[in-house]
Amino acid sequence: MKMNDKRRIKELIERLDRITAADEWGDDINPTQWTALSYLSRANSFSRSPSHVADFMTTTRGTVSQTLKALARKGLITEIRSEHDKRSISYSITEKGEKLFKKESTIEEAALQLGGEEVSTLLAGLEALARTALKQRGYKSFGVCDTCSYHRKEAEGGYCNLLNLPLSPPQTKQICHEHTSAK
Amino acid sequence: MKMNDKRRIKELIERLDRITAADEWGDDINPTQWTALSYLSRANSFSRSPSHVADFMTTTRGTVSQTLKALARKGLITEIRSEHDKRSISYSITEKGEKLFKKESTIEEAALQLGGEEVSTLLAGLEALARTALKQRGYKSFGVCDTCSYHRKEAEGGYCNLLNLPLSPPQTKQICHEHTSAK
């Protein structure tokens, strides 16, 4: 690998993120809140607590707690307290929150201009980079059930061998905090 | 392109950025300040004003102004007022600021684990994505002189046909706000 390649990769990721972050301001929401909201819209019901969001966002529970309170204040999510563990909370996205997922980000628009080959090699590279980075830091993968080693494919949907639960077709595409990469 | 590919690309870039941002806290510096400092260390002397940093970072002059003041307060950069335009300022990195560029980021460490082929296709993809995104939004490229259409290669270093200036070998590798992609 050329000496500066790794630095250039880091720089490009940072710059691209800042470019999209810039147009995630407005709509009464900021980039961090946007990331949390987006996570909540795609995570399954076992993965929507403040702790899970914090792990996904690589930040602390305290910080995420404030972010989620801000989103709740704006009516974009609602908190649901757990029955069997009175400490824990699960957040759910509201209709109003769902409506925000219309506009496309700069990165997404730019991706549309790339060729199919280019997109798939880029995606493969990013996946590999993320996989390695997560492993190095001991972070959880937060992949979708579909691709988990505990997942068993069924005629309709699937089955989770960890939680012993049947999964509907849409549920197999949701993010789970227990996700473990299928080898 | 598969429907979700573009969304996945955006998600991965965001997540990777948050992972590196997480370990850019500490050392009395935060991720935003880190980006500004890093830019100043690589930009040529015509590209180190608050306005240039703001353009590079896709933010406003006001925000950058504060960030640079914070860095100056910490003794990591120093401001140099221009002679012929008394409004403008150019920042310069100090010895103390230079010393911070030791540790490697998570993304860089992860990149080292990838194969050479993987790195070059990832890099090519990111470059293409960035080029397209910048063009769509009308942002400046901030490339290095080396790759500029105004650049003329010489036996020793190069020459800038825009500013009519000879460039030393290290200068040809610096970031310039006037950079225009060579076709």
Place this chain on the structure above:
DNA sequence: GTTACTAGTATCGAGTCGATATTATATTTA
């Protein structure tokens, strides 16, 4: 020589962020 325009800032309010401390609930263990 007035009228733009430009470079940089101060200030504001909402919010991020890590650190720390606190509350309430669960789990372990003695």
Place this chain on the structure above:
DNA sequence: TAAATATAATATCGACTCGATACTAGTAAC
């Protein structure tokens, strides 16, 4: 089973980001 420990979520703090707005001081254009 009671006491020690662990866990989930928050409140609070101080430094800072961020866009918006308003402002100052130089420079350029007409």
